[in-house]
Structures are given as C-alpha cells and as structure tokens.
Amino acid sequence: MPRPGSAQRWASAVGRWGCRLLALLLLLLLLLVPGPGGASEITFELPDNAKQCFYEDIAQGTKCTLEFQVITGGHYDVDCRLEDPDGKVLYKEMKKQYDSFTFTASKNGTYKFCFSNEFSTFTHKTVYFDFQVGEDPPLFPSENRVSALTQMESACVSIHEALKSVIDYQTHFRLREAQGRSRAEDLNTRVAYCSLGWEVQEHGANIW
Amino acid sequence: MAGFGGGRLPAMGPAALLLFALCTVGTRGLYFHIGETEKRCFIEEIPDETMVIGNYRTQMWDKQKEVFLPSTPGLGMHVEVKDPDGKVVLSRQYGSEGRFTFTSHTPGDHQICLHSNSTRMALFAGGKLRVHLNIQVGEHANNYPEIAAKDKLTELQLRARQLLDQVEQIQKEQDYQRYREERFRLTSESTNQRVLWWSIAQTVILILTGIWQMRHLKSFFEAKKLV
Numbered sequence: 001m002p003r004p005g006s007a008q009r010w011a012s013a014v015g016r017w018g019c020r021l022l023a024l025l026l027l028l029l030l031l032l033v034p035g036p037g038g039a040s041e042i043t044f045e046l047p048d049n050a051k052q053c054f055y056e057d058i059a060q061g062t063k064c065t066l067e068f069q070v071i072t073g074g075h076y077d078v079d080c081r082l083e084d085p086d087g088k089v090l091y092k093e094m095k096k097q098y099d100s101f102t103f104t105a106s107k108n109g110t111y112k113f114c115f116s117n118e119f120s121t122f123t124h125k126t127v128y129f130d131f132q133v134g135e136d137p138p139l140f141p142s143e144n145r146v147s148a149l150t151q152m153e154s155a156c157v158s159i160h161e162a163l164k165s166v167i168d169y170q171t172h173f174r175l176r177e178a179q180g181r182s183r184a185e186d187l188n189t190r191v192a193y194c195s196l197g198w199e200v201q202e203h204g205a206n207i208w
Numbered sequence: 209m210a211g212f213g214g215g216r217l218p219a220m221g222p223a224a225l226l227l228f229a230l231c232t233v234g235t236r237g238l239y240f241h242i243g244e245t246e247k248r249c250f251i252e253e254i255p256d257e258t259m260v261i262g263n264y265r266t267q268m269w270d271k272q273k274e275v276f277l278p279s280t281p282g283l284g285m286h287v288e289v290k291d292p293d294g295k296v297v298l299s300r301q302y303g304s305e306g307r308f309t310f311t312s313h314t315p316g317d318h319q320i321c322l323h324s325n326s327t328r329m330a331l332f333a334g335g336k337l338r339v340h341l342n343i344q345v346g347e348h349a350n351n352y353p354e355i356a357a358k359d360k361l362t363e364l365q366l367r368a369r370q371l372l373d374q375v376e377q378i379q380k381e382q383d384y385q386r387y388r389e390e391r392f393r394l395t396s397e398s399t400n401q402r403v404l405w406w407s408i409a410q411t412v413i414l415i416l417t418g419i420w421q422m423r424h425l426k427s428f429f430e431a432k433k434l435v
Contacts, residue, residue, distance in 0.1 A: 054238055139367065184395045
C-alpha cells in the first residue's frame, strides 16, 4: 500500500506529464493542420536602384503561385527572385515584364521573394504581384461535412470558381490597359514639350 | 518551427512552443520590413463605391535577443489614404495592430501609405519593424459567416449572396473599364490634335520664314548693288 506522500507525488507527476503531452499534441496538430491559405494582391512603387522583399510563412506541401506584372515605368521590366527557407533560389528572372510561377512548398518556413530595380538609374516602376498560398478559405468553417454537397450547392461552387477567373482576367486586362494608358499620357506630354522645343530651336537658328 | 520532434523537452518547452505556434498561426500572411522613418505606399486601382479593408500587425526587432517580439505596445503606425485626385480620404494613427477601412467615391488609383510613428524611439532607434499586411478589396472584404449570422441565411442563400457580390464587383469593374477607355481615347485624340497642329504650324512658319529670308536677301543684294 503506497504512503499518502508518494501517492501525491505520483499524482502530480502524472498531472505534469499529462499537461506536457496535451500541449505537445496540440502543438503537433497546429503544425500539421494546413493553414486556411489565401491570396495577397499588392501594387507598390519600386524606386530606382531599390529592392523590396516580401516574406510569408508557408507550411510544407502547400501549392503556391506567384504572379507579377510591371505596370508603369521605363521598359516595364523588373528582376524577381524567390527563395525557400534555406536560401535556395526557386525562381530567378531578370528584366521580366510579366510572369507566373507555381511551386509546392517542400519544407516549412519563411519563403522570401524580392523585386529589384537596381539596374535602372532613374525610372521608378510600379509593380503588381499576386501571391496565392494554398486554397481560398472555404465559405463555411465546417466544410469537412459528412454529407456531400447537393446539386445546387455544387453548381454554386462551380459558378463561384468561374466568376473568380472572370475577376482574375479583368484584373489582367486592367493592368495591361494601365500600361498602354501610361504610355499614351507620356507621349501626349512629350509631344507638347518637344514641339515647342523644336520650333524654338529651328527657327531661332534661322532668324539668327 | 519544425524539427523539434525527438529529444528531451524542458519543462516549459511544450507550453512555450505552443504559445509560439499560436503566435505564428495568428500572423500567417504576407509581411515585409520597414525602417524607422521609412514610408511604404501601396496602390489600389479600384472602381467607385468599393470597400477596402486593411489589416496590419507590427513586430519590433529586439537587438539583444535578435528576434522579433510577438507584440509591442507603444508602437504606432500612421495610415494615410489618398484618392486619385490627391485628396486625403483617411489619415489616422493606429496602434501596433490596426484595421483601417475606406470606401472609394471616385474610380482610380488610391494610394495607401504606412509609416511608423513610434513613441518608444529610444528602443526603436536604428531598428527595423516587421509589418504583416493584408488588404482586401470589394467582395473579398465581406465577412460571410458574419453576414449569415446577421441576416439568418441558410447555406444556399449565403452562397447565392456570395455569387451576387462577385457579379456586382464584375459589373463595377466593367463600368470602370468604360471610364478608363474613355480617358485613354481622349488622351490619344489630344495627342493626335497636338501633332496635327504642330505640323501645320511648322509648315506655316517655314513658308513665312522662307518669304522673309528671300525679302531680306533681296534688299541686301540691292543695297550692295549686286542686282
């Protein structure tokens, strides 16, 4: 028959180990359960000779897509570089106008992608990027239901996906149009100044 | 975060790691680093009557521990939003964690600028700040579970509502496209007009200069008694 003192010690030891195991289990669950995912769509201005980096923590096995496009500035090109947590370069392109890169995260950690305008001396660029990590979060938190979706619900899901791609195409169209429009506006101001300059230069010399 | 399975855990290990994991779960999202006085601006090209919600979270770099602190009270961020005409729509100071919302009333490029306005400058001097940022535009800004709870919608009704919101966003974007195309056309026509007037003016001035030169030379030769 164990003495009361040792029973108490034994109970407290069991309690401690129980708490540790529970904490460990919860931690493992949090690490293993993939995150809700999502997309980040950002347009920012990249000054000349500058480099800007963005980071995201991604779980292993998540399928990610990085898409970028240069909207205004110079020759509409930028350097892009994507690195995994160990610093290994997954994607590296110089002077690209538009590109899309899909990869599956091979390990957990912080992935880093950078846009560089260091090759340009005086033009600053406006860059748009869309970084999609995993799938979009489901509409209902309890999406892992026992029953399958009804026909109506699955029709709604396919319409939703189709509309998402319509919105995506609209965004790309808008970016291309913004490129064309910025060139047209540049041309407009240049024609105004250049024509005045030409007149003064030519006929000034003539008269003199 | 990964790779601790195996080996002996200290007494506080699991609890601390759990806390760390919870923190990282909460901070999932894109982040970037900014310096002390640096201002970062982002551009959102949106149609009118579109709601934009931005969420940010800041973490300060601790030079001694060489790690980003999970949360730092006393850190502030100043958020400024300008509409396409340059008018300030929103200019407010938020804490180390904040959420800002605005609705556009004119279509076009809205500029969202963030810069830190720390009250603990001594600690922050020469340091860097990690900013987690998430900007949701239009129908992405809608919180569907909240809408379902508020309007008491069934699943199917909620899905239909989501589809309606998406279609509304597509319509707004198409209206904006029409407005942009009109601007583009006006710019191109203005360039066309300018080039046309430039070439006409050039021709007229050339002819006039030519006439003037001939007259001047003629009177010059007559004066020199060569003609």
